[in-house]
Amino acid sequence: MTVPTLHSDVLVVGAGSAGSIVAELFSSDPACAVTVVEAGPGLADPALAAQAANGARLPIDAASRLVRRYDAELTCRTAHPVSIVRGAVVGGSGAVNGGYFCRGLPADFAEFPPGWSWPQVLQSFRAVETDLDFDGPQHGSFGPIPVRRSRELCTGTSQFVDSVARCGFGWIDDLNDATAAARSGAGAVPLNIVDGVRTGPGLAFLRPALARTNLAVLTDTQAVRIDIAGQRAVAVEVLGPQGPARLTADRIILCAGAIGSAHLLMLSGVGAEAMLREVGVRVRAVLPVGAQFADHPEWLVAAGWPGTPGRAVLEVVLHHEELELRPYTSSFGAMVGQSDPVERPQIGVALMQPRARGRLSLVSADPRVPPRIEHRYDSESEDLAALRRGVELAGAIVGAKPVEAEPRWSTSQHLCGTAPMGSDDDPDAVLDPQCRVRGIDGLWVIDGSALPRVPSRGPHATIAMLAHRTATTLVGQDRMR
Template sequence: MSGAAATTPAVQDYDYVILGGGTAGCVLANRLSARSTNRVLLIESGLDTPPEAVPADILDPYPSSYVNPAYRWPIRGHALTLSDSPANPLLHAQVMGGGSSIMGMIMLRGVPADYDGWEAAGARGWGWDAVLPYFRDLENDLDFDGPLHGRAGPTEIRRHRMHDWPPLAKAANQVAERTGAPFIADMNGDFRDGHGALPIAGPTSHRTSSATAYLTREVRARKNLTIVARAQAQALTLDGRKVTGVRVRTLEGDLVARARETIVTMGALLTPDFLLRQGIGDPTQLKAHGVEVRHARTGVGTNLQNHAALVVLAHLRKAGVQRRPQRNHNNTIFRYSSGLPGGVESDMALALSSRASWHAVARRIANFSPLIMAPASRGSVSLPPDGGPAPLVEFNLLGSALDQSRLADGLHRALALVTAPEVACLIGRPVAASRLQNAARFNAVTPMNRMRTHAIATLMDLVPGLGDWVIGNMGAPGGGLAELLSDKDAVADYIRANVTPIAHHSGTCRMGAIEDPLAVVDPQGRVIGLDGLRVADASVMPTTPRGNTNLPVLMIAEKLSAAILEAQA
């Protein structure tokens, strides 16, 4: 009798259970619990970061948390497909605040056409004019005010002052001025192509994550909000076509949380994986994996999108080394239109940085990355063929020939920038990065790596030609960037071998009209055909915005929180 009682899960009742304490989950927990009659449970599988115990590497205004494996799921993904590209580690956060606690802190909204496109695709009420109030409400923009910006929101946003830019960013701006590209001081309000100052999450002293902004001491003190970390959702509970709650494994034992609504905010890789394992998805796939079909939604796990990237590297000479601000990651970016057939306005970007990682060697390396901001290719998240615990992630980044062409064009534009006299005087021979595993061993923050990288960096400063040799060992075999671009076939082979997704996974449970067979949720985030279940993260994006996804996810969570509270009223 006592043994049976010990294995019986506790049962608790809530109005809302939020599965995932990432960027979106923290917003929802705050906004829904602000109504004192709502009982809210927030479940996070990773470490909690209460205000008195935020780890130093998460607070760091340089994103040193990016390389801490303690904050990441051990998920791998294929840049192309299972059959033609290896599975490489992916950046998918497992910590309170999710990606906002480990990402590069860039806070771009995208462009108005992104959201007007969502509405045109069936996400009614998600056009630019409808989402702008939520972008305003969530932010405290320290630089800009007026009708496009907010000053009272919980999320601080700033830009580095031009006089504080490192030499590489200043040189790029000189190239822009000489070539007639406008300077975009406010990339979240001025949507022209040009060379822009990147908006960043937080003041100069620390990172602002979703957890620090929305789960403050005052919010955590609410009696109607329960936060459980180091816990994982095991299974949804259903009564016919209604989701009635979820079974959760906690450090104290199993819990059955019954709820009016269950809201899944696990991110665009794990949300579809969780739904598929619950029998919510394409019946053909589910049956092939022996999963009972509980609700047929063919679109679950399809429409995966990401911003595809390549990397060009060069040794930064002493005059180009970033001296201030010391704890800075990114300063500026070029937003541009490829002009290729099938491309759209502002479909590309060229990012540049003079500090790619935490250590001294990285401060001697210039980085230039062509990025596809409006991808045409689509991938998928599906159940793994081996039946393992991690999803099969296939980004299929070159599924569209347009994307291959845009990356090739982006490499030529990168060459034009690095050979411009303003930039060329700061760097050595540029190479197309290919063998980055040669540098990956230095990413772990250890005393030994600190000592080794300091010694190597000192030698790179002092020994003529050593910097180019070090960087050359991270480049594609056969020469520098210029040599590569002289051979069209070699460029195509290089792109296929080296294109990589960045941490902007989106689209795998997309919003749409209820009659759309591939839509997973309606414009209120409700899973079509089921009661009591919503999705409220980057999964619901019909298309990925032309910017980093963290700020749009905050907006989505704010807007869906408001929709839930309005429906409740």
């Protein structure tokens, strides 16, 4: 059987938040042929497009065609297995999430390699957005992603805000203003949901570019392995509706997310030597892929007010020290349209600067077998102490007694850092400061995998910034040649 081959100047694996931005920027040069491979469906089906655009509901229920599910282990000492989801559709997780578009803090970028200081990343934070509430040097006015904060709060959020004020916390007008966002206080969440419409990078960046003749998007097409010849990535083997194919490119960019990109690297022989040999994968480059990812652990406690379905998932959050308290507007079941709307919502107590590090590992050379995901949230006693302080604070805010039993473990589903960038002397770095895989020519990873640390806020806006800044730099270098 002859496997068809398609060649591009740039091959982007994954049409999620990062991949959409990367593909749009590279394809803005008509002389650059760009192919995008997306494992999930496109949004030509009006029903799927409507689900992705509806900011009042999370289209991640058990019947959803827009997500892929993974089993994950949250803790080490007690069985806390959960099912986590990632967007598997044009737009990726940015097409199915709650619209939280809060930037990382300046202090987060102190751990990034040179070239990623706050003044430098601010340019790309501004470039991807149009902030409809604030202008000035902190905000963008011409970017494709609209950002707005809720003005009319639902009953539960209003009660939370009043209680927070009674507890002595102030109000932060703009959580995306770096001069104010680092202090304790509550504030309205910057959302990429405007008038009920969720506008992630897929809708904002990639969809308008689809008419370009130099851009091809292959949906329902799974990347299964990177072909590495010597020390250069030359092709990606894929399985699509027409069967297997081999996609060659001068530049291969993985944007499949912190789980998908790391899994693909390991399947292709890039990772820890012992792990690869154990499952029979030929070693191409020994790098610490998946060795110490991070995520935001979350404990859930009951709120004392009724839910209000049909709203954004979060309207307001409270930041205090390393904690974020999240008064969800409705129960999770109501968010996905699968339970009684009067069911009580919960308050999420999330640790935004966790010390615990997780592990993502390869268990089979078969691409159909997902990796093992171990968050190890309970591996650091200081993290547990901080979460307990957060539960006590939540109790004080809602006027309830502290919870005696541990609240329910959950995860923010903000997994980052499975292939972190770093300086040449950083032993934990998988990528160089421009997101190129160390020791492999022609191969980059541009998505949440590349973050050296999980940001102190939800990572979506930071991942969009990372994609914009990295791709802009690479496109500029190409044009100067």
